Amino acid sequence: MLNKIKWIKATSIATFTLLISSVSASALANEVNIYSYRQTFLIEPILEKFTAQTGIKTNVVFAKSGLIERLKKDGRYSPADVVLTSDFARLMQISDEGLSQAVSSDILTANIPSQFRDNDNQWFALTKRVRNVYASKERMANLSGISYEDLAKPQYKNKVCMRSSKHPYNIALVASMIAHHGSAETKTWLQGLKANLARKPQGNDRGQVKAVKEGECDLALGNSYYFGVMQQDPEQKKWADSVNILFPNQHDRGAHINVSGIAMTKYAPNQDSAKKLMEFLSSSQAQQVYASVNMEYPVNPTVKPSEIVASWGAFKEDNLAMTKVAENRQAAIMLLDEVKFDL
Incomplete structure (x- = not known):
């Protein structure tokens, strides 16, 4: 009972x-x-x-x-x-x-x-959930090999949407970047990613996909299970149908979990x-x-x-231990503050 x-x-x-x-x-x-x-x-x-x-x-x-x-x-x-x-x-x-x-x-x-x-x-x-990249089917059709690092490249200026960097999902991603690349390189990446944002970080993960559908941006970060939720919602299905769900870093360490x-x-x-x-x-x-x-x-x-x-496809996942993510959470928060990511 x-x-x-x-x-x-x-x-x-x-x-x-x-x-x-x-x-x-x-x-x-x-x-x-x-x-x-x-x-x-x-x-x-x-x-x-x-x-x-x-x-x-x-x-x-x-x-x-x-x-x-x-x-x-x-x-x-x-x-x-x-x-x-x-x-x-x-x-x-x-x-x-x-x-x-x-x-x-x-x-x-x-x-x-x-x-x-x-x-x-x-x-x-x-x-487990994947921190996916969602890409516009209409404007970003051939990005199967994208990485998290790529999101900071100048070619994606004004094309990226994401929720607040201080949300636990994004803090964990930044912590994993520190574990793989160190703080200095991760700070540079964050500065590049911030420069590529189409708008100030806001909303939730599904809101980022909606923004892609509405043309505010071409790429968005979001957890995998939200894609399934959107596919089963009559109103949000059109958001999901407008994007491809991508699994980053398939040519190296694998997608963040x-x-x-x-x-x-x-x-x-x-x-x-x-x-x-x-x-x-x-x-x-x-x-x-x-x-x-x-x-x-x-x-x-x-x-x-x-x-x-x-149906979303098989993928390689990052096997970084969650304890390593935990070890770098405070360092991730400090870097986000240093670059004033959400401002």
Whole structure:
């Protein structure tokens, strides 16, 4: 049985505390309490399968923000057993602020490749996304060999659109560039990329593809799963149909990968149930749901992507460990500040 608390867009502290308390009161041995940044429609079918298979009840608080802050405030009295994140930055925050604990599991080790889990088992990735380049079919038809580095070349001046550089997806990309090229070369790249922007960074990933459709720019950066979302939306399909989805750096290191993931909280009251949930989410059964519902790439290498995602083509992915991305996140933020990228 899934005991869900509605998705919280904005709420007062008093209301939020009341919601958390309702979860805390039900923290029993055969239950697991989940703080989820991932959306309801994606998580619910997976958790229902978990309960059906294990008999373990799931209690979930869904929110777009504030869960980590709540976790810190409640400390050892927090009811949360695990936190599901939609981006790598929040996984890092949970670990860096000492809010997680190590999980030793042969199942997790077998199901999740080493580059997608913490060296100390503090967090585990569950899905993968590519940071793609979207190119106008009409104006940029022959760019199959493009790289992230190419986006800074003078030939693309006033042709690139992207969301804020301070969004976690872009910070991770810049961090990966630092890992591969060093800070000095990455700074030069950022300056070139900024000079090529068609407009000030704004909007979300799908908004960049819309801008290409409307002729504001010819190239855009965006995550892979948004392409699938647009293809299935009657209004946004025309945006997707106007671009080619490209996988950068196929002639060298491969396309940049970012992830969603999970961590067990430091004071998890239901550790055994939480561990079983984490193991289940890495299983082929759960990974197939992730792949089909949200059009992400499974982190478990035995599971194939959905038919829609597979139709975009096979590609080479950058095998840079996520821990290396984490090591360079602060350096990436500093460089973005230095070049005043969003200004």
